[in-house]
Amino acid sequence: MASLINLKNQQKISLQAHHIFGRQPDTSTTQILSPDVSRTHATIMWEGEQWKIKDTSSNGTFIGPKRITAGEYIPLSIGDEIRFGSADADIWQVNDLTEPRCFLAPMMAHLPRIELVDICALPSENEPDFVIFKSSEQWVLELDGTHQVLNTGDIVGSGNHQWRYIDARPTLSTRNVTCSAQPTQLNDLSFLFYVSQNEEHVSLTLKSRTKDFDLGERCHHYLLLLLARQRLEDKEKGVIESEQGWIKKELLVRMLGMQESHINIQIFRFRKQVVNVLPDITALHHVVERRTGALRLAHDLFDIRGGAKAPKPVPTLAE
Incomplete structure (x- = not known):
């Protein structure tokens, strides 16, 4: 994430998409307490492809020894040395110019700063009490x-594990838009489970009409398999859709031989896996649905092949 470093005191700041430097505390993203600095002194902004700086002050903003033209956005480069207010002011060196990202700012000294990229568990992936x-x-x-x-x-x-959320996203007018050939809806996908005869190996493929996404063999796929089987069994019994597939957590604990907290970790690991493969299908975050004391697979397009028992598959996209 783009950042500046104060070479005098080593203070490092991460740039938000529209970052204001100035003396006024309620309007400045970064406050600079100097008599030479204006209330709103300068702005650094992400413009979709690069970072630029604009001077809006009376005493000027300098890159190196040169005062930049007021009111015009000037592109920044790694290593640029910025001074606010005078050529003798503290030097803020451009350290990073990657595009802006939202992040979690730690509220306690022992916590790390966390950039939000795909999916995040707090306080850690082994204790996913909160998921973002x-x-x-x-x-x-x-x-x-x-x-x-x-x-x-x-x-x-x-x-003792608290962070403050900082939204550093660019505005819609400056945000780059990329096209994706991936499916965009959960209903564009079906789940295909391959299960070994002894049920010790479960691999999963997400299938769309045009492409397959092989998720390989993972421990957490067995949890999804159990939920899929329960949904299929309830469907064959004629249970109404809203009640199909629910399994009580205490039963899952016994079936999987693990604590409930470990089940939560497995669900998080599946979500982490699919967000890297299909980031545009946010409904995959909710494919394991929760209600008090129970879980179910919130999707009914799947096929189970192999395993100790091979139930009749429900219709898939290809059918």
Whole structure:
């Protein structure tokens, strides 16, 4: 993520997409307490392809020894040395110019700063008490099955593990748009499980009408297999759709031989896996549905091949 370093005191700041430097605390992203600095002194902005700086002050903004032209955006380069207010002011060196990312700023000294890339578990992936994921260009906090869209300044975590969410996304007018050939809806996919006869190996492929996405063999695929089988069994019994596939957590604990907390880890690992393969299908985050004391697979397009028992498959996309 783009950043500047104050060469005098080694303070490092991460740039937001529209980052204001100035003396006024309520309007400045980074406050600079110097009599030579204007209330709103300069702005650094991401313009879709590069970072640029604009001077809006009375005393000037300098890159190296040269004062930049006021009111015009000037491209920045790695290593540029910026001074606000005078040629003798503290030097802020451009350290990184990668595109802006939202991040979690630690509220305790022992915690790391976390850049949000795909899906994040707090306080760690081995303790996914809170999960943050991207949905329709917004970052969403999931806790106990509830969802909250995050806004800058929101506090996430609990106890000695708390972070402040910072939205560093560019505006819609400056955001790069890329096209994807991937499917965009959960209903564009079917799940294909391959299960060994002794059930010790389960691989999973996500199939669309035009392409297959091989997720390989993972431990967490067996959890999905159990949920798929329960859904299939309930469907064959004529259970209404909204009640198909629910398994109580205590039963899953016995079936899998693991603690409930480990089940949560496995669900997170599946979500982490699919977000790297199909980042545009945010509904995959919710493919394991929760309600009080129970879980189910929230999808009914799947096929199970092999295993100790081979139930009749439900229709897939190809059918």
